[in-house]
Amino acid sequence: MGNPKGFIEVRRKDAGNRPIKERITDFGEVEQTLNKEDRILQASRCMDCGVPFCHWACPVNSKIPEWQDAIYQKDWELAAKVLHSTNDFPEFTGRVCPAPCEKSCVLSISDDAVTIRENEAATIERAFEYGFIKPIIPTHRTGKKVAVIGSGPAGLSVATRLNRMGHTVTLFEKDEKIGGLMRFGIPDFKFNKGIIDRRLAILEKEGLIFKTNTFVGKDLPAEKLLNDFDAVCLAVGAMKPRDLEVPGRELKGVHFAMEFLSQQNRVFAGVSIPEKERITAEGKNVIVIGGGDTGSDCVGTSIRQKAKSVKQVEILSQPPIKRDDSNPWPYWPTTLKVSTSHEEGCERFWSLETKKITGENGNVSQIELQEVKWEKDKTGRMTKSVNSKKSINFEVDLVFLAMGFTQPIHEGLLNELKLNYDNRGNVIIDKNFQTSNPKVFAVGDTVLGASLVVRAIASGRDAAQHIDKFLAIK
Numbered sequence: 001m002g003n004p005k006g007f008i009e010v011r012r013k014d015a016g017n018r019p020i021k022e023r024i025t026d027f028g029e030v031e032q033t034l035n036k037e038d039r040i041l042q043a044s045r046c047m048d049c050g051v052p053f054c055h056w057a058c059p060v061n062s063k064i065p066e067w068q069d070a071i072y073q074k075d076w077e078l079a080a081k082v083l084h085s086t087n088d089f090p091e092f093t094g095r096v097c098p099a100p101c102e103k104s105c106v107l108s109i110s111d112d113a114v115t116i117r118e119n120e121a122a123t124i125e126r127a128f129e130y131g132f133i134k135p136i137i138p139t140h141r142t143g144k145k146v147a148v149i150g151s152g153p154a155g156l157s158v159a160t161r162l163n164r165m166g167h168t169v170t171l172f173e174k175d176e177k178i179g180g181l182m183r184f185g186i187p188d189f190k191f192n193k194g195i196i197d198r199r200l201a202i203l204e205k206e207g208l209i210f211k212t213n214t215f216v217g218k219d220l221p222a223e224k225l226l227n228d229f230d231a232v233c234l235a236v237g238a239m240k241p242r243d244l245e246v247p248g249r250e251l252k253g254v255h256f257a258m259e260f261l262s263q264q265n266r267v268f269a270g271v272s273i274p275e276k277e278r279i280t281a282e283g284k285n286v287i288v289i290g291g292g293d294t295g296s297d298c299v300g301t302s303i304r305q306k307a308k309s310v311k312q313v314e315i316l317s318q319p320p321i322k323r324d325d326s327n328p329w330p331y332w333p334t335t336l337k338v339s340t341s342h343e344e345g346c347e348r349f350w351s352l353e354t355k356k357i358t359g360e361n362g363n364v365s366q367i368e369l370q371e372v373k374w375e376k377d378k379t380g381r382m383t384k385s386v387n388s389k390k391s392i393n394f395e396v397d398l399v400f401l402a403m404g405f406t407q408p409i410h411e412g413l414l415n416e417l418k419l420n421y422d423n424r425g426n427v428i429i430d431k432n433f434q435t436s437n438p439k440v441f442a443v444g445d446t447v448l449g450a451s452l453v454v455r456a457i458a459s460g461r462d463a464a465q466h467i468d469k470f471l472a473i474k
Contacts, residue, residue: 002072006044012112013038020344024303027188027268030340031095039122042115043071049106053330054116057104059458060087064101064116071119080127083120087457088160089199091128092153092182094121095191097454104330128198135205138166144471147172147229149216149413152180153453154444155235156203157460158467162233163208165468170229171208174215177269180237182453184262187297189304193269217413226417230474231439231467234427235460236413238445242403244289248357253364255279257294257402264301281307285395287367288312289354290402293339298400300341311347311394315384317374318350352392353384357399367396405450424449432470433463441467 003009015034017023023030034042046068054064063082070079083090097117105113127133144167148159151173163169177183179196204210214220225232241256243249260279267273281302288298291314302310319336327334342348352369359365371387407425408414420428420436426449427442429435435442443463444456 002069003044006041006072007047007107007111007114010041010045012045012115013042014115015118017340023189023340024344027264027304029095029192030189033122033125034118036122036126039119040072040074043068043119045107045114046072047106053104053106054101054114057100057330057332059100059452059455060093060461061458062086062101062120064114067123068114068116068119071123076123076126076130077132079123080132083123086461087454088157088461089153089457090120091124091195091199092191093454093457094118094124095195096182096186097452100332100454103333109329133202135202136164137206138164140166141168142166142471144168144230144474145170145228146231146233146467146471147216147225148233148235150180150235150237150444150446151178151210152182152235152237152444152456154237154446154456154460155180155233157457158233158235158443158464159208159460160203160206161461161464162467163203163206165464167468167471169208171210172214172216172220173210173212176213178210178212181258184265185258185294185297186265187261187301188265188268189300190297193265217416222413222416226437226439231441231471233433233463233467234408234414234435234440234442234446235444235456236408236446238405238408238426238448238450240406240409240425241401242406244354244401244403246354246356248359248364251357251359251364252362253359253397254357254399255401257288257290257298257400260400261294261297261301264305279398281305281310281398283308284397286310286398286400287394287396288400288402290314290400290404291316291348291350292402292404294404295400295402296339296341298402299346300339300344302398302400303341303344303346307398309347310345311349312342313349313352313354313369315353315372316350351387355391357396364396364399367394367399368392369394405445407449408446432466433459434466434470441470 015032017030048065067079067082099117101116102113107113146162146167146169148155148171159169159171282305286302286307288295321336323333351372353372355368357367369392372384373387374382377383422428427446429442429447433441443459
């Protein structure tokens, strides 16, 4: 601990965000950056606790006190080295991770936590700026070939580690560019896609092979995949969206969130979308169903497209502003989250369930909702009941369904591989990340269900060790 009084002498200082009036006019990143001197001071607030709960809460087990001290000592190279020892992509998590580490920081008990996520992003940016990030090229090749299906954070993580172990790794992606939902799902105002491309350029130099526009299971049959490769790792994610089974779902103007977000990301990247296929919120009344991050992303995107109004509807009750006794530190706080998109002009509604959607001439025009209430039953589970029979109606031109994802898509590759699924529809693996087919491994949301980027990276990292052992004895 470079400064034992840092947490007393220095107050938490966030980098902050661009002014609302400025940022809603473009898709540039909202978050700003602190200067180097302020960042060093923020790192000095880390107390190097005897029990680092931040490390405990981090899915990749980041050695947070160590690299905070390296920042304070102005040793950016060491800080980046320690970061990379547990996480191959700190530039991703430094931008989009919800920072469970900060929620478990000892300072957060009675003070403001260390700015761990922002410090992480600053460290990796300094490392790129100073030329510390160089290709790690294997000294030898094992002759073993591995196919990784899906190029999101889990796929990139397992592929990167196996390639550095000397195996020849081909990363297959069904879309036109590598990155999965990091590229096509997260809006550019949260995550500049140049950050992905910068890392991919390094991974290509390391010898990782990328195959885009390749839908494995269609363009490449499962049988050929198993014949051509010594091991296969599935990182296809949990891409089946939760649907809304109400009258009027079929009306024009009702879309899954990812239809909207992925299209906008492509438009921003310069892809031309035919006018009849374009989903735009300009001048329209928008309702987003679902109160999570994906719903928030729909809110921010709609505002930037100059929507007439934006409402976000959540079926659950509004969380408390502060932790209650049933949700103590250092666990994740189930408290009210206000995103930068919410700050930009969104009405939020809680405890509302959709009854039906109505329209005119095949186009959505109104949504009918009803109030619900949540109570614990005798087992402690939350149960839902109708709070009022009175309907709540909103005029609407666009409805975005952002209610999460249920499972990986079984049709096609997964069923062809004859894999086993759990009761939630996720692929079952053993402690070695092997599926019911011993040659096939699975990682990330494919087995976890929809989760965090940082958990996907951790899953890929851990799976690589087991795949390497499998290949060594094969």
